[in-house]
Amino acid sequence: CERQDSRASRERLLVVANRLPVSAVRRGVDSWHLEISVGGLVSALLGVKEFETRWIGWAGVNVPDEIGQRALIKALAEKRCIPVFLDEEIVHQYYNGYCNNILWPLFHYLGLPQEDRLATTRSFQSQFDAYKKANQMFAEVVKEHYVEGDVVWCHDYHLMFLPKCLKERNRKMKVGWFLHTPFPSSEIHRTLPSRSELLRSVLAADLVGFHTYDYARHFVSACTRILGLEGTPEGVEDQGRLTRVAAFPIGIDSDRFIRALELPQVQDHMKELKERFAGRKVMLGVDRLDMIKGIPQKILAFEKFLEENPNWRDKVVLLQIAVPTRTDVPEYQKLTSQVHEIVGRINGRFGTLTAVPIHHLDRSLDFHALCALYAVTDVALVTSLRDGMNLVSYEFVACQASKKGVLILSEFAGAAQSLGAGAILVNPWNVTEVASSIGYALNMPADEREKRHHHNFVHVTTHTSQEWAATFVSELNDTIVEAQLRTRQ
Numbered sequence: 508c509e510r511q512d513s514r515a516s517r518e519r520l521l522v523v524a525n526r527l528p529v530s531a532v533r534r535g536v537d538s539w540h541l542e543i544s545v546g547g548l549v550s551a552l553l554g555v556k557e558f559e560t561r562w563i564g565w566a567g568v569n570v571p572d573e574i575g576q577r578a579l580i581k582a583l584a585e586k587r588c589i590p591v592f593l594d595e596e597i598v599h600q601y602y603n604g605y606c607n608n609i610l611w612p613l614f615h616y617l618g619l620p621q622e623d624r625l626a627t628t629r630s631f632q633s634q635f636d637a638y639k640k641a642n643q644m645f646a647e648v649v650k651e652h653y654v655e656g657d658v659v660w661c662h663d664y665h666l667m668f669l670p671k672c673l674k675e676r677n678r679k680m681k682v683g684w685f686l687h688t689p690f691p692s693s694e695i696h697r698t699l700p701s702r703s704e705l706l707r708s709v710l711a712a713d714l715v716g717f718h719t720y721d722y723a724r725h726f727v728s729a730c731t732r733i734l735g736l737e738g739t740p741e742g743v744e745d746q747g748r749l750t751r752v753a754a755f756p757i758g759i760d761s762d763r764f765i766r767a768l769e770l771p772q773v774q775d776h777m778k779e780l781k782e783r784f785a786g787r788k789v790m791l792g793v794d795r796l797d798m799i800k801g802i803p804q805k806i807l808a809f810e811k812f813l814e815e816n817p818n819w820r821d822k823v824v825l826l827q828i829a830v831p832t833r834t835d836v837p838e839y840q841k842l843t844s845q846v847h848e849i850v851g852r853i854n855g856r857f858g859t860l861t862a863v864p865i866h867h868l869d870r871s872l873d874f875h876a877l878c879a880l881y882a883v884t885d886v887a888l889v890t891s892l893r894d895g896m897n898l899v900s901y902e903f904v905a906c907q908a909s910k911k912g913v914l915i916l917s918e919f920a921g922a923a924q925s926l927g928a929g930a931i932l933v934n935p936w937n938v939t940e941v942a943s944s945i946g947y948a949l950n951m952p953a954d955e956r957e958k959r960h961h962h963n964f965v966h967v968t969t970h971t972s973q974e975w976a977a978t979f980v981s982e983l984n985d986t987i988v989e990a991q992l993r994t995r996q
């Protein structure tokens with residue numbers, strides 16, 4: 508009953524994430540152009556319509572002058588977004604440094620880049636200080652815009668220090684924190700010099716959420732082993748105070764994809780693609796260009812498949828759409844050149860004067876083009892080395908109601924736990940296994956494809972992003988009511 512009441516009055520939700528769902532591009536002294544950002548967090552949260560939502564985050568740009576700041580605040584207000592202004596030095600140390608160079612690889616079991624190991628060790632403390640400072644700046648903006656009763660939902664590894672900062676400012680604030688990446692085994696987390704401080708800060712939240720039960724379990728064991736706290740089936744207990752820890756698997760706004768397929772511009776685009784690739788099976792990869800996505804491994808597996816199956820060489824094409832991200836980080840620049848080199852080599856090896864086996868695009872596609880691509884695809888390939896969930900696999904399934912294509916999915920993506928029964932699961936490090944799965948998928952009989960697709964389609968259309976957010980927020984409210992009852996007893 509209480510849940511229904513809070514939903515009916517459209518509860519105010521402050522979503523706090525490092526990046527706003529839009530990036531700002533300066534057009535003049537006081538004029539700004541806003542572009543939608545690409546990424547899983549944005550895709551999922553834009554589907555959440557049930558709450559009166561305000562976004563708080565960085566707009567991806569340094570704005571040193573007051574005129575520019577005022578104009579940007581105004582432009583963003585129309586999108587219900589509130590900016591946090593971070594200067595270049597903080598961005599360098601907090602975002603490029605601590606977040607992207609330390610936490611991101613560590614949480615994905617990739618370790619630190621070899622040649623950067625010593626340099627990172629030296630600059631660790633200054634980067635962690637900048638991380639804490641940035642989190643304090645986020646907390647100040649939240650405090651300024653917070654209205655009593657708001658739910659404050661902090662997102663991701665960039666803001667692990669935020670729950671503590673918020674509770675220090677207002678003990679009564681309802682604070683939830685959700686991690687979009689995996690949380691690694693406690694053996695990995697223990698190597699982090701700031702391991703205890705980060706865990707304690709997260710534990711200041713009322714509710715802590717992960718995509719899968721495994722990640723939640725890893726977090727609880729990190730708290731028991733590193734902090735010596737007690738893990739219970741509900742979460743982590745510290746001197747009588749419980750922080751609830753649970754799994755909340757994310758989803759997508761599946762209706763948006765299904766409806767888009769009926770639009771004339773999407774239908775036209777599908778027709779063009781079908782004509783362009785007539786007589787060939789279409790395989791698809793859509794990823795942010797990131798080392799966790801296993802793009803080189805995917806392309807090498809495709810090469811092995813072509814090597815071993817000469818009869819398929821002119822009958823299949825791999826479309827790899829990889830939007831560049833974090834382009835100022837050297838490791839990402841190296842990955843881009845590596846992918847280009849492998850694609851060039853394979854196209855040189857197996858291409859003909861009229862056709863190449865791999866089309867690789869380094870850019871993002873608009874929503875309609877993406878839906879059309881998903882719909883005409885025969886086999887989607889997701890080969891993440893680690894991935895919190897992976898929404899591309901969900902989006903592909905949502906667009907396959909008529910074609911019933913096959914999903915090849917890495918067992919190291921969180922999505923393997925929800926779509927595992929319908930997909931072909933692979934170890935992306937095993938190129939031979941992925942190559943033979945490609946053959947299996949391309950030759951799969953229609954009745955097996957239908958059965959597998961049905962399983963996944965039911966899951967994707969019933970576990971949506973709306974459901975995910977509603978469940979998280981109502982669990983947060985319940986947790987707070989229970990805590991109040993406990994303290995009264």
Ligand code: ADQ
Pocket residue numbers: 545546547548550551687688757793794795828829830870871872873877894895896897898899900902
């Ligand atoms: P990401 O690592 O960004 O998300 P993912 O979940 O696959 O990964 O989401 C990517 C989103 O960006 C999808 O909505 C996709 O459509 C879009 N996208 C990717 N490449 C694109 C391109 N070239 N053109 C257009 N759109 C593109 C992080 C975690 C994931 C977790 C999500 C949500 O790393 O594991 O699933 O957050 O929690």
